[in-house]
Amino acid sequence: MSLHEDARAVLTAWAAPDAGQEELRASYLAHLETHDDAMWRTCLPGHLTASSAIISADGARVALVLHRIHRMWLQTGGHCEGDDTTLVAAALREATEESGIAGITVLPEPVRLDRHAVPCGGGSFHLDVQFAAVAPDGAVLVRDPDESADLGWFPITDPPEPTDDSVRDLIAAAVAAVTAHGPVHP
Template sequence: MSLHARARSALSSWIAPDAAQDALRRDYLAHLDRHPDAMWRSCLPGHLTASTAIIDPSGRRAVLTLHSKLKLWLQVGGHCEADDASLAAAALREATEESGIRGLRLLPEPVRLDRHTVPCGGGSWHLDVQYAAVAPGDAVLARVEDESDDLDWFPVDDVPDPSDDACRRLVAAAAAAVRAA
């Protein structure tokens, strides 16, 4: 099964937490149906991406990265790659690469979706599928120089500025999911 088909399957079976998230889920599915290349950066109307809020085992702290281009504190994540078996695999790969944390445990289902504009290809959409991952208790951060300007732990109820509401919503949802797991 292709990454495109796996993404469609994952989003088809995902139970959204509210009506707005379900409407976004249906929009993502329609986008996948219209664009055979929807998983790739080359799909300039917009493409699916995968991101992760990394949460400590207590559900009280989150890892955020100071994005080198956007200059915002955000979750880790990014574009799918040809070797990714699924959106979840892409999310876990990106989280591991960008945080340096080994042994992350990704929760099996997305926690949120977020569609936002980005400068890719002169202006495009990221249709972000957002996951939560639990870091090991002894996690050590290792910032990747070309990925971010900084990387640190923050209280889930005190996301630093500058950030955005989408990141704050994801961190809150991820922390709740980790505490419930």
């Protein structure tokens, strides 16, 4: 199965939690239907991306990165790459690269979708498929200066500023998914 086919299957099977998320889900599927290259950053005016909110093993904190360009605290994530075989694999790769944490578990279903404008390609948009992830017990963040301006653990109820509602909404959805999923690590 190709990454494009995986994205179509994941989004087809996903039960959106509300009308706004269902509208985004339908638009993502339409984009996949009309763009064979929808998974790649070269697809303009927009392309699918994968991200995740990394929740600490105790469920109390979230790992966020300070984006170098936007200067906002955001979840880990980004463009799909040629070696990614699934959206979950892309989200896991990005989470591992940006947090420096080995052994992250990404839950298998998206928790929300977010469409936002970005400067890549001279101005386009990301159709972000967002997942919940859990760090192993005792995980230590290791910042790669090529990945972010800063990196930190923050209380799930008090993310740092500047951030935005999409990040706060993702944190809430990720915490709910992790709680509903039950223990992830032995």
